[in-house]
Amino acid sequence: MREEFQAPRGFHDILGEDLRKFRYVTSTIRDILRRHNFEEIILPVVEYADLFERSIGETTDIVQKEMFVFEDRKGRRLALRPEGTAGAVRAYVQNRLFAQRTYHKVFYEGPMFRHERPQAGRYRQFHQIGVEVFGVAEPHADAEVIKVAHEIVETLKIKADIEINSIGCKVCRPAYREALVGYLNSVSEKLCSVCLDRKDRNPLRVLDCKVETCKEAVKEAPRVTDYLCEECRDHYSKLSEYLKALGVPYVENPHLVRGLDYYTRTVFEVVSPDLGSAIIAGGRYDYLVEEFGGPPTPALGFAAGIERIALLVDTPKEREPVYFVIPFGDVIPYALKVTDTIREKGKVAELSYRKGNLRKQLDFANKMGYRYAVIVGEDEMREGVVSLKDMETGEQVRVRPEDI
Numbered sequence: 001m002r003e004e005f006q007a008p009r010g011f012h013d014i015l016g017e018d019l020r021k022f023r024y025v026t027s028t029i030r031d032i033l034r035r036h037n038f039e040e041i042i043l044p045v046v047e048y049a050d051l052f053e054r055s056i057g058e059t060t061d062i063v064q065k066e067m068f069v070f071e072d073r074k075g076r077r078l079a080l081r082p083e084g085t086a087g088a089v090r091a092y093v094q095n096r097l098f099a100q101r102t103y104h105k106v107f108y109e110g111p112m113f114r115h116e117r118p119q120a121g122r123y124r125q126f127h128q129i130g131v132e133v134f135g136v137a138e139p140h141a142d143a144e145v146i147k148v149a150h151e152i153v154e155t156l157k158i159k160a161d162i163e164i165n166s167i168g169c170k171v172c173r174p175a176y177r178e179a180l181v182g183y184l185n186s187v188s189e190k191l192c193s194v195c196l197d198r199k200d201r202n203p204l205r206v207l208d209c210k211v212e213t214c215k216e217a218v219k220e221a222p223r224v225t226d227y228l229c230e231e232c233r234d235h236y237s238k239l240s241e242y243l244k245a246l247g248v249p250y251v252e253n254p255h256l257v258r259g260l261d262y263y264t265r266t267v268f269e270v271v272s273p274d275l276g277s278a279i280i281a282g283g284r285y286d287y288l289v290e291e292f293g294g295p296p297t298p299a300l301g302f303a304a305g306i307e308r309i310a311l312l313v314d315t316p317k318e319r320e321p322v323y324f325v326i327p328f329g330d331v332i333p334y335a336l337k338v339t340d341t342i343r344e345k346g347k348v349a350e351l352s353y354r355k356g357n358l359r360k361q362l363d364f365a366n367k368m369g370y371r372y373a374v375i376v377g378e379d380e381m382r383e384g385v386v387s388l389k390d391m392e393t394g395e396q397v398r399v400r401p402e403d404i
């Protein structure tokens with residue numbers, strides 16, 4: 001196949017068993033969100049590039065290296081969304097949702113785009129379901145959002161650990177930042193070149209670095225939780241209390257900072273030991289709505305990576321029973337009607353388009369895992385019945401189509 005007719009590098013089709021897993025994951029998550037009364041919002045895939053640069057942060061990998069940015073015909077800079085929160089906040093402000101109610105709980109689902117090096121389970125178009133809660137500062141919202149994440153891994157029977165941290169607010173973070181930069185300067189000979197570059201502009205991210213020497217160097221770094229102001233400390237301890245009340249297991253990770261600039265106070269990740277990385281991640285972003293021109297509105301949320309979660313689940317084996325209608329002889333009008341009658345009863349029916357004898361047709365039905373063969377010959381048509389064969393038991397009966 002010519003290269004220009006193939007999917008671009010890092011992009012892929014989702015089909016067959018992969019798609020069944022994908023749908024199983026998304027429908028399970030959607031059902032959890034339905035019970036938590038989150039409302040869906042469909043966001044555009046394209047936004048102005050500025051929106052992401054301002055919110056995610058100019059110094060992050062996403063903005064510096066991974067965004068698909070292009071110009072439209074009028075020369076405006078657009079981007080394929082690399083994540084969902086910036087667009088959700090933009091929609092919240094633009095649609096003046098803040099004027100309708102004191103708080104909103106929304107979720108979105110769809111493709112995100114990042115120009116990453118393609119590797120197993122990582123694609124340049126990947127899919128997320130994300131939730132956002134706008135207008136609540138109190139930590140019981142944080143606890144409920146983390147509970148949703150916990151329910152997702154529990155329901156899908158995924159082994160994962162929830163890590164939480166608080167990274168403070170406008171009041172307390174400057175002092176921590178100063179202490180951290182001072183410390184990083186004292187161990188700068190151990191830092192990788194990327195961290196040397198970002199230690200002054202975005203020092204918290206050094207705590208996130210996966211390079212061994214950096215991980216070693218930051219072990220003794222000052223902990224953000226030791227620098228929290230009274231309000232942040234109170235918020236964080238209430239969150240712990242509420243998570244315990246909900247029975248959500250968690251570990252405190254004082255080095256968890258999340259890569260994006262917009263986070264405040266609570267940050268959390270659901271980490272899969274099997275993948276060695278996060279499958280759900282989120283936190284609080286209390287200033288972002290205001291930065292986008294809305295009223296001061298505390299908010300928080302998370303995003304779940306569908307493909308990465310799908311790597312960790314087994315699809316349920318049970319599939320809906322399929323009725324495979326096999327016509328013989330000059331019976332097509334009757335077979336069409338029979339197939340239709342089965343579908344009208346809410347069951348799954350397929351009219352066979354195959355040629356070949358009954359044996360071959362039954363072998364095919366077996367191979368496909370179809371539960372019933374509905375044999376329609378000229379005799380059956382004359383009597384207004386079908387021969388219904390149960391492919392598992394081998395039992396065969398004559399019934400009227402409407403009695404199936």
Ligand SMILES: [Zn+2]
Nearest residue numbers: 169172229232
């Ligand atoms: Zn604070």
Ligand SMILES: [Zn+2]
Nearest residue numbers: 192195209214
């Ligand atoms: Zn580093």
